[in-house]
Amino acid sequence: MRTVQRYLPLFLFLLVLGLFSSSCKKEDSKPAFQLSFEHEVAGQDLVMFTQWYDCAAGHKFQVHRLKYYLSNFNFQKLDGTTFQTGLVQYIDLEDPSTLSLLLQEVPEGEYTGMSFIIGLDEFTNVNGGLPNTITNINMEWPLPGDQGYHYMKFEGRYDSLGMGSIKNFNLHTGATGGNQNYVQVQLQFDNSINVNSGTWNIHLMMDLNEWLQNPHVYDFETFGPMIMANQDAQQILKENGADVFSVKAIEKE
Numbered sequence: 001m002r003t004v005q006r007y008l009p010l011f012l013f014l015l016v017l018g019l020f021s022s023s024c025k026k027e028d029s030k031p032a033f034q035l036s037f038e039h040e041v042a043g044q045d046l047v048m049f050t051q052w053y054d055c056a057a058g059h060k061f062q063v064h065r066l067k068y069y070l071s072n073f074n075f076q077k078l079d080g081t082t083f084q085t086g087l088v089q090y091i092d093l094e095d096p097s098t099l100s101l102l103l104q105e106v107p108e109g110e111y112t113g114m115s116f117i118i119g120l121d122e123f124t125n126v127n128g129g130l131p132n133t134i135t136n137i138n139m140e141w142p143l144p145g146d147q148g149y150h151y152m153k154f155e156g157r158y159d160s161l162g163m164g165s166i167k168n169f170n171l172h173t174g175a176t177g178g179n180q181n182y183v184q185v186q187l188q189f190d191n192s193i194n195v196n197s198g199t200w201n202i203h204l205m206m207d208l209n210e211w212l213q214n215p216h217v218y219d220f221e222t223f224g225p226m227i228m229a230n231q232d233a234q235q236i237l238k239e240n241g242a243d244v245f246s247v248k249a250i251e252k253e
């Protein structure tokens with residue numbers, strides 16, 4: 001009897017510890033979405049600085065820089081409800097740490113698609129709307145009278161009509177002249193996914209060539225190297241941008 005009494009406190013401690021551990025494991029097992037951001041040009045691997053690509057306007061072009069914001073990630077369920085997030089993701093091709101985003105504590109359910117914004121909405125895209133980091137400061141929109149940040153910096157060089165005349169292009173998108181030019185993207189999953197545990201990795205592919213075509217052919221020669229104050233150019237990129245992303249794959253880890 002004394003032996004039982006002697007070890008009873010230890011037994012109770014181990015029992016409580018086991019219950020606590022089980023609780024933690026259950027908490028940690030909540031579903032999650034891992035968004036992986038990938039990039040290509042018309043089905044070809046994106047190789048910066050050296051690879052030349054063809055575009056619909058007849059030029060060859062290289063990519064030297066790609067930086068942009070994605071925000072307002074929402075996920076649609078089969079029952080009509082939505083899992084909404086207010087997160088902003090900055091993506092820079094030269095910084096691998098920005099090429100994925102983990103969304104934790106995803107509500108269980110059957111998901112059929114997702115939506116997000118390329119850029120920032122009018123409530124976030126104001127002076128001081130983002131934390132005052134070096135990254136966000138470098139993305140500020142510099143035009144007098146306009147506020148907020150660049151949505152995207154897509155820069156490179158092009159060979160005008162393949163004739164050996166090399167010029168620079170800077171596709172800088174943002175709100176200008178009072179116009180909100182962010183891009184609404186809606187993506188449907190090929191098959192709905194039943195999310196009840198684990199991490200679901202959603203691979204999102206941006207095709208940079210789609211910025212330059214569909215529904216409009218964007219011509220570097222027409223708009224020149226600087227388009228920040230050119231609403232005609234901004235409008236074309238806004239309309240072309242709706243199709244630049246696709247769901248490449250969805251897998252459960």
